[in-house]
Amino acid sequence: MTKLSKLEYQIMESLWVRGELSIREIQESFQGKRVPAYTTVQTTIYRMEAKGTVLRVKKVGNFHIFGAAVSREAAQRRLIDDLLGFFGGQTQPVMAHLIESGKLSLEDIKEAEQVLLNSKRKAKR
Amino acid sequence: MTKLSKLEYQIMESLWVRGELSIREIQESFQGKRVPAYTTVQTTIYRMEAKGTVLRVKKVGNFHIFGAAVSREAAQRRLIDDLLGFFGGQTQPVMAHLIESGKLSLEDIKEAEQVLLNSKRKAKR
DNA sequence: CCATAAAACATACATATGTAGTAGAAACTA
DNA sequence: TAGTTTCTACTACATATGTATGTTTTATGG
Numbered sequence: 395m396t397k398l399s400k401l402e403y404q405i406m407e408s409l410w411v412r413g414e415l416s417i418r419e420i421q422e423s424f425q426g427k428r429v430p431a432y433t434t435v436q437t438t439i440y441r442m443e444a445k446g447t448v449l450r451v452k453k454v455g456n457f458h459i460f461g462a463a464v465s466r467e468a469a470q471r472r473l474i475d476d477l478l479g480f481f482g483g484q485t486q487p488v489m490a491h492l493i494e495s496g497k498l499s500l501e502d503i504k505e506a507e508q509v510l511l512n513s514k515r516k517a518k519r
Numbered sequence: 520m521t522k523l524s525k526l527e528y529q530i531m532e533s534l535w536v537r538g539e540l541s542i543r544e545i546q547e548s549f550q551g552k553r554v555p556a557y558t559t560v561q562t563t564i565y566r567m568e569a570k571g572t573v574l575r576v577k578k579v580g581n582f583h584i585f586g587a588a589v590s591r592e593a594a595q596r597r598l599i600d601d602l603l604g605f606f607g608g609q610t611q612p613v614m615a616h617l618i619e620s621g622k623l624s625l626e627d628i629k630e631a632e633q634v635l636l637n638s639k640r641k642a643k644r
Numbered sequence: 645c646c647a648t649a650a651a652a653c654a655t656a657c658a659t660a661t662g663t664a665g666t667a668g669a670a671a672c673t674a
Numbered sequence: 675t676a677g678t679t680t681c682t683a684c685t686a687c688a689t690a691t692g693t694a695t696g697t698t699t700t701a702t703g704g
Binding site for chain 1: 692700701
Binding site: 400403466470471473474475477478479480481483485486487488489490491492493494495496497500502503505506507509510511512514 | 520525528547552555575592596598599602603604605606608610611614615616617618619620622623625627628630631632634635638639
């Protein structure tokens with residue numbers, strides 16, 4: 395799995411949320427954000443297809459329908475691992491900045507702790 | 520502050536750790552990792568200089584000495600904010616993946632909790 | 645069945661980045 | 675001081691990505 399660019403990720407987000415879509419539908423899903431030209435989405439989709447990130451699932455009328463070929467989890471994992479690569483795999487800088495910027499609340503941490511405890515319990519069984 | 524590439528970040532890491540260095544010294548600091556050609560480091564440094572990421576502090580003999588013009592904290596912050604941009608600012612995917620991949624230990628979380636509590640206390644005073 | 649609208653496809657171009665070669669200047673050494 | 679080493683500065687090229695244009699193909703409504 396290659397690392398997704400911002401635009402690629404946004405396209406994937408549409409496919410993950412709405413399911414299989416045409417290029418036109420993907421383009422129109424860019425609401426609120428700056429909407430790229432139809433052909434910009436198209437070129438990007440074609441390239442993603444070549445890389446195996448999306449695939450054509452069928453043809454309806456004269457247009458193709460594309461679907462996600464990688465999971466959101468895998469894509470996110472790749473992005474995060476890539477970031478950690480900068481820090482030599484250390485999570486500390488990430489945690490420190492999340493906290494320092496106020497993006498991580500005490501509740502978030504408590505929740506993370508629970509998740510961690512649960513996965514630990516699961517691993518033991 | 521622009522987002523640093525992997526190579527740029529590695530170069531900065533040398534400057535942050537070892538202080539002001541020549542291009543040769545920066546190149547030689549790539550131990551263990553794949554060592555880029557001297558001119559690769561040079562070109563990258565020149566581009567970083569144009570962007571204001573590093574600056575020439577002095578000339579010794581026939582070579583220039585470069586120093587960091589941005590802090591490690593600012594650079595890390597930029598990288599992390601960039602990642603969060605993918606997730607619409609949500610920290611949850613980051614936390615989930617750090618935990619799921621086993622990169623975040625219970626100790627890390629406890630420590631983060633402490634940092635958070637401390638900064639909260641500081642903010643109150 | 646044919647005109648038209650929409651989509652497909654191919655091509656192109658700019659920027660960022662990693663990569664490296666080469667020519668000439670500068671400094672050190674014998 | 676002349677030769678050698680080492681930098682600098684410039685140039686070049688490949689790949690990835692965002693962006694868009696133009697031409698061809700395909701459906702479909704009249």
